[in-house]
Amino acid sequence: MSKSGVAYIVSAVTLIVAVWLGVSIGTVNIPIQTFWDSSDPKATNILWKIRMPRVVLAGLVGASLAIAGAAFQGLLKNPLADPYTLGVSSGASVGAVMTLFLGLSIPLLGSYTLPVFSMIGAALTMFLVLGFARLVDRAMKMETIILTGIIFGAFLGSILSLMIALTGDELRQVIGWLLGSVSMRGWQYTMMILPFVVIGSLLLWLNRRELNAMLFGEERAKHLGVNVKQRKFMILIGGSILTGSAVAVSGTIGFIGLVVPHMTRLMWGADHRHLLTLSFMNGASLLIICDLVARTIISPSELPVGVITAFIGAPVFAYIFYRQRRKGAM
Amino acid sequence: MLRVNNLSGGYGGKEIVKAISFDVAKGEILGILGPNGSGKSTLLKLITGILKPSTGTVEIDGQPISTYSPKAFARKVAVLPQLHAHAFSHSVRETIELGRYPHQSGLFSSWTKEDERAVQEAMESTAVTRYEQQPIELLSGGEQQRVFVAQAIAQQAPILLLDEPTNHLDIAHQQQLLDMIRKEAMEKELTVISVFHDINLAALYCDRLLLMEDGGVAKIGVPQDVVQEEVINTVYGARVKTQPHLVHPKPQVTLMTTHKEDERDAIITQKNFKVSGERVVLEAKVPLKTYSSAVHNAGFGWYQTFINRHVNQNYNARNVQQEMTSYLLENQFSLSTTVGMMTAAFTENVAIQTVKADFGTVIIAVTAGLGNAVDVAEVIKRQDDDVVGTVNTWIIVNGHLSDEAFIQAIVTATEAKAKAFQFEKVKDPIAHTIATETSTDSILVAATQQGENLPYAGLITPLGKSIAQGVYECTVEAIQMEKKRKVKRSIQ
Numbered sequence: 001m002s003k004s005g006v007a008y009i010v011s012a013v014t015l016i017v018a019v020w021l022g023v024s025i026g027t028v029n030i031p032i033q034t035f036w037d038s039s040d041p042k043a044t045n046i047l048w049k050i051r052m053p054r055v056v057l058a059g060l061v062g063a064s065l066a067i068a069g070a071a072f073q074g075l076l077k078n079p080l081a082d083p084y085t086l087g088v089s090s091g092a093s094v095g096a097v098m099t100l101f102l103g104l105s106i107p108l109l110g111s112y113t114l115p116v117f118s119m120i121g122a123a124l125t126m127f128l129v130l131g132f133a134r135l136v137d138r139a140m141k142m143e144t145i146i147l148t149g150i151i152f153g154a155f156l157g158s159i160l161s162l163m164i165a166l167t168g169d170e171l172r173q174v175i176g177w178l179l180g181s182v183s184m185r186g187w188q189y190t191m192m193i194l195p196f197v198v199i200g201s202l203l204l205w206l207n208r209r210e211l212n213a214m215l216f217g218e219e220r221a222k223h224l225g226v227n228v229k230q231r232k233f234m235i236l237i238g239g240s241i242l243t244g245s246a247v248a249v250s251g252t253i254g255f256i257g258l259v260v261p262h263m264t265r266l267m268w269g270a271d272h273r274h275l276l277t278l279s280f281m282n283g284a285s286l287l288i289i290c291d292l293v294a295r296t297i298i299s300p301s302e303l304p305v306g307v308i309t310a311f312i313g314a315p316v317f318a319y320i321f322y323r324q325r326r327k328g329a330m
Numbered sequence: 331m332l333r334v335n336n337l338s339g340g341y342g343g344k345e346i347v348k349a350i351s352f353d354v355a356k357g358e359i360l361g362i363l364g365p366n367g368s369g370k371s372t373l374l375k376l377i378t379g380i381l382k383p384s385t386g387t388v389e390i391d392g393q394p395i396s397t398y399s400p401k402a403f404a405r406k407v408a409v410l411p412q413l414h415a416h417a418f419s420h421s422v423r424e425t426i427e428l429g430r431y432p433h434q435s436g437l438f439s440s441w442t443k444e445d446e447r448a449v450q451e452a453m454e455s456t457a458v459t460r461y462e463q464q465p466i467e468l469l470s471g472g473e474q475q476r477v478f479v480a481q482a483i484a485q486q487a488p489i490l491l492l493d494e495p496t497n498h499l500d501i502a503h504q505q506q507l508l509d510m511i512r513k514e515a516m517e518k519e520l521t522v523i524s525v526f527h528d529i530n531l532a533a534l535y536c537d538r539l540l541l542m543e544d545g546g547v548a549k550i551g552v553p554q555d556v557v558q559e560e561v562i563n564t565v566y567g568a569r570v571k572t573q574p575h576l577v578h579p580k581p582q583v584t585l586m587t588t589h590k591e592d593e594r595d596a597i598i599t600q601k602n603f604k605v606s607g608e609r610v611v612l613e614a615k616v617p618l619k620t621y622s623s624a625v626h627n628a629g630f631g632w633y634q635t636f637i638n639r640h641v642n643q644n645y646n647a648r649n650v651q652q653e654m655t656s657y658l659l660e661n662q663f664s665l666s667t668t669v670g671m672m673t674a675a676f677t678e679n680v681a682i683q684t685v686k687a688d689f690g691t692v693i694i695a696v697t698a699g700l701g702n703a704v705d706v707a708e709v710i711k712r713q714d715d716d717v718v719g720t721v722n723t724w725i726i727v728n729g730h731l732s733d734e735a736f737i738q739a740i741v742t743a744t745e746a747k748a749k750a751f752q753f754e755k756v757k758d759p760i761a762h763t764i765a766t767e768t769s770t771d772s773i774l775v776a777a778t779q780q781g782e783n784l785p786y787a788g789l790i791t792p793l794g795k796s797i798a799q800g801v802y803e804c805t806v807e808a809i810q811m812e813k814k815r816k817v818k819r820s821i822q
Contacts, residue, residue: 209431212428213428222378223407223408224428227400227401
């Protein structure tokens with residue numbers, strides 16, 4: 001069997017196991033037969049009304065962040081790029097918190113108001129970061145983009161703090177949301193982000209070959225016949241939709257978008273024809289597991305899942321950075 | 331195939347390429363040359379459409395490139411970039427597969443047999459098949475560049491553009507790469523336009539050259555017309571000489587330094603000669619430009635030590651070259667800086683003479699063995715024989731000779747030698763006529779290449795006269811000494 005065939009099977013099995021662990025473990029352990037045997041109404045209820053929506057939501061959020069990270073890294077030829085380091089997550093947060101803060105609800109959008117504002121925040125930040133980076137350095141070197149992301153992230157962070165300071169009553173809601181969590185969202189949230197996840201992922205997946213070409217630089221991609229301007233725009237929009245919707249339903253969950261594509265690339269190679277899909281699957285698995293840890297580790301209390309991902313992610317980030325520098329020095 | 335029409339353009343409103351026009355025919359290899367900053371790379375970027383021209387057009391098959399979609403353009407034109415570093419590593423195969431991008435269409439376009447065949451062929455013709463699954467970053471620079479050639483070949487475009495493709499490659503890889511591209515161009519009638527840094531490589535591999543100067547065309551034409559001393563010196567502001575390639579009918583340039591050897595040390599006198607029964611040795615302080623028919627290091631070259639070695643009348647080595655090499659090594663002469671001749675004549679009987687002239691001095695040294703004297707007019711009647719007998723003539727000039735002068739010096743010396751044979755009435759023992767030479771004569775002309783310029787060495791010039799007189803007198807003297815030795819021996 002080909003290497004990519006093995007990769008898909010391993011990733012799919014991991015995902016199924018993760019889902020199973022996610023729905024079965026908790027204060028009440030759910031036996032596997034609950035899936036087909038509904039004789040125990042309590043177990044069935046926990047499985048389908050509480051655990052399953054939470055696991056699916058965690059999966060969708062993890063998948064979105066991971067595939068967006070993979071695409072950003074490829075587009076910017078930069079292993080340290082992800083929605084988080086580029087400030088896009090912060091932009092999405094500002095959009096979302098602003099909705100909460102101002103109590104906005106656009107009639108036409110209804111419950112979609114928050115995710116839509118979140119996505120607009122994400123897209124705006126993306127373009128501002130890249131625009132500013134280009135202004136500073138026409139070659140858009142890796143360091144420039146990362147630094148610009150940090151600058152914008154810090155600035156947006158201060159806006160967030162400002163809004164939180166002014167919030168008063170709503171403080172707990174905003175803070176809890178910001179720390180990142182997929183708990184108690186129910187099917188409604190899951191269904192809400194599904195179309196965005198599908199559209200965003202599709203936009204990226206349609207550019208899998210273009211991303212491969214762009215790894216050799218925009219000029220080279222152009223030589224190979226890629227319509228660089230159009231494709232780049234598609235990828236940035238796709239990434240922003242995914243980041244925005246993920247942040248909208250779960251707050252800021254860092255490091256998934258950085259770590260998952262990187263691990264996937266180390267194991268299965270940098271070919272985006274497979275990398276995007278595999279990152280999607282592995283991102284889902286990882287966040288489901290992280291969420292499982294978050295809600296069981298200090299049971300009956302729960303940790304925000306963002307705490308777990310950062311706890312695992314930061315050392316991994318450090319390791320990647322170390323490897324990258326060492327490779328550069330050799 | 332490709333027509334560039336009054337093309338101008340550059341970065342940020344600053345015109346770097348100015349009103350350039352040229353045509354490239356199908357199957358032709360055009361090299362773009364020019365000093366740094368003359369606009370070579372910018373011109374290539376305008377042709378590939380990376381930069382938009384401010385005026386003028388680039389047409390492919392009669393259509394302006396602006397009318398091609400990115401994919402359609404990539405089906406017409408493949409580009410081989412300079413070597414770059416990459417952030418992530420693709421495998422060799424994945425990299426080459428990207429060359430098929432412009433041939434794929436639709437959202438879910440699958441890999442066709444045609445795609446697979448193109449990739450296989452490209453891998454085979456660039457000999458990268460065995461690295462197929464390796465990550466590209468683990469390959470050497472030369473191998474990486476071959477992978478990108480394969481990518482461009484897989485693209486199957488009739489036009490190939492290259493931007494200094496041999497940058498950062500060692501000479502073996504440069505040769506390999508350009509041979510490969512030339513072969514592709516010949517076999518598939520590929521049209522190639524390449525920017526070159528190296529004038530010699532460009533002259534060697536291109537059908538035509540375009541020399542750029544300050545954004546415009548300084549000269550365009552076949553390499554012989556473009557690679558000319560005055561043209562290169564003016565455009566590049568360098569000091570070069572041109573000469574034909576040793577094997578191919580193409581011009582090559584040689585860079586000249588401004589550094590000069592110490593002229594006092596350079597002058598050769600008779601004191602530089604050491605004569606013994608075994609050999610005559612001339613040791614120069616600096617290398618002399620030498621043109622000779624010696625056994626070791628014949629032809630043109632720069633040499634410092636000159637040996638005329640005595641061998642026995644019965645000397646019979648199967649491989650003379652090899653025997654000479656081992657002789658030089660045994661006697662601790664440097665193989666690279668020594669010219670070696672041999673003679674059956676007795677080397678202590680060498681005739682050495684210094685001829686003074688206006689420009690300086692010429693030193694002549696002649697050894698004469700007469701065992702095989704022959705009349706040039708009668709030689710056709712002879713059977714080959716193994717008799718050793720040699721007149722070895724050395725002409726050492728303290729002056730600067732042109733290539734013509736080297737040849738004329740040899741002509742003059744040969745005539746003087748014939749005249750000396752006549753004067754001494756040396757007989758061709760078979761034809762019974764007066765001989766003109768012996769059948770294995772050797773000659774060497776060496777010059778310090780310092781002091782006065784001596785463009786000619788015909789008999790009308792002082793140099794020609796000095797050589798004629800010196801060679802004639804020395805040859806007579808050497809023949810007389812040889813005769814005396816024979817007489818002496820027969821008495822004994």
